[in-house]
Amino acid sequence: MTEKKGPTRDKEEDAVQFGDELPVLPIRNAVLFPGAVAPFDVGREKSVALVEDVDNFPSPVIAIFAQKDPATDDPGTEDLHQVGCAARVLKALKHSSGNYSLILQGLTRIKLEDVSQTAPYLKAKVKKLEETGVEDDEAEALSMSLRDIAKQVIQLMPELPREAGSLIDSIQAPGALADLVAANLDAPVEEKAQLLETVDAKERIRKVLRLLTRQLEILKMRERINSQIKEEMGKNQREYVLRQQLKAIKEELGEDDGDQGDLDGIEERIAKAQLPNEAEQVAKKQLKRLRNMQVGSAEYTVVRTYLDWILDLPWHNSTTDNLDIAQVRKVLDEDHYGLEKVKKRILEYLAVRKLKKDKKGPILCLIGPPGVGKTSLGRSIARALGRKFHRISLGGVHDEAAIRGHRRTYVGALPGQVIQGMKKVGTINPVFMLDEVDKIGHDFRGDPAAALLEVLDPEQNNTFADHYLEIPFDLSNVMFVANANVADPIPPPLRDRMEILEIPGYTRNEKLAIARQHLIPKQIEEHGISKTQLVFDDKAVDIIIDHYTREAGVRTLERQVASVIRGVAVKIAEGDTQNRKIETEDDVREFLGAPRYTSEVAERTEEPGVATGLAWTSVGGEILFIEATRMYGSGKLQLTGQLGDVMKESAQAALSYVRTNSERFGISKDFLEKSDIHIHIPAGAMPKDGPSAGVTMFTALVSMLTGVRIRHDVAMTGEITLRGRVLPIGGLKEKVLAAHRAGIKRVLIPERNKADLDEVPNEIKNDLEFVAVSKMDQVLEAALEEKLTPKSTDGATAIPSTN
Ligand SMILES: Nc1ncnc2c1ncn2[C@@H]1O[C@H](COP(=O)(O)OP(=O)(O)OP(=O)(O)O)[C@@H](O)[C@H]1O
Numbered sequence: 001m002t003e004k005k006g007p008t009r010d011k012e013e014d015a016v017q018f019g020d021e022l023p024v025l026p027i028r029n030a031v032l033f034p035g036a037v038a039p040f041d042v043g044r045e046k047s048v049a050l051v052e053d054v055d056n057f058p059s060p061v062i063a064i065f066a067q068k069d070p071a072t073d074d075p076g077t078e079d080l081h082q083v084g085c086a087a088r089v090l091k092a093l094k095h096s097s098g099n100y101s102l103i104l105q106g107l108t109r110i111k112l113e114d115v116s117q118t119a120p121y122l123k124a125k126v127k128k129l130e131e132t133g134v135e136d137d138e139a140e141a142l143s144m145s146l147r148d149i150a151k152q153v154i155q156l157m158p159e160l161p162r163e164a165g166s167l168i169d170s171i172q173a174p175g176a177l178a179d180l181v182a183a184n185l186d187a188p189v190e191e192k193a194q195l196l197e198t199v200d201a202k203e204r205i206r207k208v209l210r211l212l213t214r215q216l217e218i219l220k221m222r223e224r225i226n227s228q229i230k231e232e233m234g235k236n237q238r239e240y241v242l243r244q245q246l247k248a249i250k251e252e253l254g255e256d257d258g259d260q261g262d263l264d265g266i267e268e269r270i271a272k273a274q275l276p277n278e279a280e281q282v283a284k285k286q287l288k289r290l291r292n293m294q295v296g297s298a299e300y301t302v303v304r305t306y307l308d309w310i311l312d313l314p315w316h317n318s319t320t321d322n323l324d325i326a327q328v329r330k331v332l333d334e335d336h337y338g339l340e341k342v343k344k345r346i347l348e349y350l351a352v353r354k355l356k357k358d359k360k361g362p363i364l365c366l367i368g369p370p371g372v373g374k375t376s377l378g379r380s381i382a383r384a385l386g387r388k389f390h391r392i393s394l395g396g397v398h399d400e401a402a403i404r405g406h407r408r409t410y411v412g413a414l415p416g417q418v419i420q421g422m423k424k425v426g427t428i429n430p431v432f433m434l435d436e437v438d439k440i441g442h443d444f445r446g447d448p449a450a451a452l453l454e455v456l457d458p459e460q461n462n463t464f465a466d467h468y469l470e471i472p473f474d475l476s477n478v479m480f481v482a483n484a485n486v487a488d489p490i491p492p493p494l495r496d497r498m499e500i501l502e503i504p505g506y507t508r509n510e511k512l513a514i515a516r517q518h519l520i521p522k523q524i525e526e527h528g529i530s531k532t533q534l535v536f537d538d539k540a541v542d543i544i545i546d547h548y549t550r551e552a553g554v555r556t557l558e559r560q561v562a563s564v565i566r567g568v569a570v571k572i573a574e575g576d577t578q579n580r581k582i583e584t585e586d587d588v589r590e591f592l593g594a595p596r597y598t599s600e601v602a603e604r605t606e607e608p609g610v611a612t613g614l615a616w617t618s619v620g621g622e623i624l625f626i627e628a629t630r631m632y633g634s635g636k637l638q639l640t641g642q643l644g645d646v647m648k649e650s651a652q653a654a655l656s657y658v659r660t661n662s663e664r665f666g667i668s669k670d671f672l673e674k675s676d677i678h679i680h681i682p683a684g685a686m687p688k689d690g691p692s693a694g695v696t697m698f699t700a701l702v703s704m705l706t707g708v709r710i711r712h713d714v715a716m717t718g719e720i721t722l723r724g725r726v727l728p729i730g731g732l733k734e735k736v737l738a739a740h741r742a743g744i745k746r747v748l749i750p751e752r753n754k755a756d757l758d759e760v761p762n763e764i765k766n767d768l769e770f771v772a773v774s775k776m777d778q779v780l781e782a783a784l785e786e787k788l789t790p791k792s793t794d795g796a797t798a799i800p801s802t803n
Pocket of ligand 1: 338
């Protein structure tokens with residue numbers, strides 16, 4: 001739309017007089033409409049001749065016809081559209097080149113008729129075409145919509161002059177309005193020529209409306225696209241400008257904006273890292289992505305972190321194993337006292353590894369109560385082999401992702417503990433300790449045990465797939481060692497892959513030796529005290545073991561020793577130069593306060609009706625007291641102390657056996673007639689179950705009913721039957737150790753458990769008297785202070801007034 005409009009179109013053309021014959025000026029690529037004022041450049045020979053002759057015309061009016069084909073240089077009438085526009089030459093400006101610029105004002109539609117002259121320029125007869133079409137309501141309505149749409153178009157075309165809108169308002173005649181809009185339409189010459197040919201005003205408006213509406217749609221679309229682009233550009237531009245500013249500020253402050261350099265650094269690292277093929281491909285691809293990303297965007301950070309993970313992993317780094325078995329034995333002995341069986345098995349395991357290079361072997365799993373040195377044995381194996389050590393705690397792990405990581409699509413995703421551990425140790429062959437495999441759980445987030453199986457399986461673990469990493473990682477050189485408190489809860493598929501090595505609790509003498517040889521020297525050194533400044537006498541260590549700890553392992557013992565040493569350290573730091581020897585009860589009390597545990601067996605079993613039993617828990621063996629009492633009632637048996645079903649049933653069985661044999665034991669046979677019996681096992685917060693307390697409950701009942709006390713130095717364990725037999729139980733070794741710790745002298749064990757005594761250390765066996773029993777009568781004989789006298793009369797034992 002390059003034409004400029006003249007002012008309103010009045011009936012001026014009618015005033016213009018022109019004869020039938022007019023000089024013809026062919027124009028290319030444009031159509032002149034009546035009422036329009038437009039500039040034209042004229043350069044063709046004939047056209048220049050025409051312009052130069054204008055002054056000789058009776059009036060400066062010429063005929064303008066558009067060429068059909070703009071390429072025709074010397075058009076005849078057949079090359080022109082047959083409808084054109086008479087125009088007045090308002091101005092003719094001659095250029096130095098000889099060309100002219102004309103300003104023409106379109107006057108009226110004309111039709112080309114006969115040619116009267118072809119040289120020096122075209123002249124032809126023309127016929128004025130009168131506009132047809134009545135100015136009725138329809139014409140009015142059509143021009144209103146034309147005005148409307150034209151205004152919308154003007155709004156969307158900021159390049160048009162502001163007055164265009166008011167110009168449209170000022171033209172009333174529908175035909176003239178159609179011409180005005182047609183002249184300014186963005187349409188091909190062919191279509192404009194057709195508009196010029198349409199003499200009927202209403203018809204013309206319709207055609208213009210069609211073209212204009214199309215233009216409006218195109219403009220709206222352009223607007224939409226523009227605003228979208230602008231929006232995006234705006235965001236990018238803003239970020240770009242801010243980044244440039246940030247860069248400038250950093251430069252001003254002398255800070256290095258090393259992102260690009262950073263990426264070059266990564267490229268170098270990839271080249272040097274000798275990654276496996278797949279990892280290298282991935283790393284290169286990610287680096288390429290990174291280079292095309294906005295530095296500091298969220299995505300950039302994610303990719304950058306991922307690349308760091310790939311590059312930080314030990315794909316090749318390894319330590320050389322020291323498989324000198326004698327040397328390994330020396331290190332294990334240096335770190336741990338005793339544990340002969342376990343150490344022997346570890347040495348065998350390593351010896352096989354030395355001879356047979358394939359890495360398939362069972363996973364060693366150390367099982368025992370807390371503080372017996374399971375974790376520290378793992379550390380010791382690593383030290384002996386010269387490998388790095390890493391510990392993964394599985395206690396309470398419910399989620400598969402803890403082992404195998406989260407997919408990178410998660411916000412804040414990370415690899416699982418295995419890959420994290422590999423990065424931390426930095427070698428492909430560390431010793432990995434899987435802590436507390438018995439505490440592993442599973443829920444809706446997947447089964448960590450299944451993931452762990454994949455980690456441990458030598459068939460699969462050379463291509464371990466972490467969800468975050470997504471590149472296979474070789475774990476086949478890792479030596480896995482597991483530990484747990486008890487074997488039962490370990491998921492069976494995992495247990496199948498493991499070779500269980502049991503570490504029972506320590507005896508008192510072993511604890512003393514461990515303290516003397518390991519814990520005390522280690523703690524003294526850790527606290528920066530010299531060996532002369534502080535000496536522990538064995539007697540003091542015994543006191544700590546007996547009165548300040550009650551455990552199967554040595555963790556509390558180590559803590560208490562450390563407490564004493566800390567106390568001494570404070571004194572030394574305060575300027576006390578005196579060398580100390582911790583020897584007596586008072587010395588210990590000075591640093592540890594009053595004793596925590598006293599032997600309560602004697603005290604508890606002072607009265608009839610209390611028996612000492614032996615239990616086995618995940619933290620080792622324990623002694624427990626079973627109390628029985630009787631009160632007025634109607635023959636009910638009440639059981640308290642959080643007992644499981646099996647234990648309750650064994651209490652029932654014990655009572656039934658007493659009832660069946662009451663008279664033999666010297667108990668009146670109607671002892672239940674007017675009384676209730678209550679059996680309680682204190683330490684009620686701890687759930688207890690299993691049949692092995694049957695013997696103890698039976699003994700407590702008989703003692704209570706006969707009034708004969710149980711020997712305070714006797715403890716017992718065993719399951720009972722209604723026929724009075726004693727059946728074997730589990731965990732004998734732990735139970736015996738617990739009895740020994742509690743100062744018991746005589747232990748009653750089921751006959752069929754006698755073979756298990758082989759596992760009990762000799763020093764303990766020497767301290768204790770074992771009575772193997774197969775019948776309840778034997779139990780009573782060995783446990784009660786007095787022999788029972790059978791009853792032949794009906795005199796029931798009195799119900800105690802207290803209790
Ligand atoms: N036989 C031993 N010789 C020397 N030190 C020992 C021995 N047994 C345990 N210790 C020491 O006792 C402390 C506790 O051991 P550790 O932490 O390995 O126990 P743990 O069995 O792994 O316990 P948990 O099951 O609670 O993890 C460590 O300092 C360890 O060195």
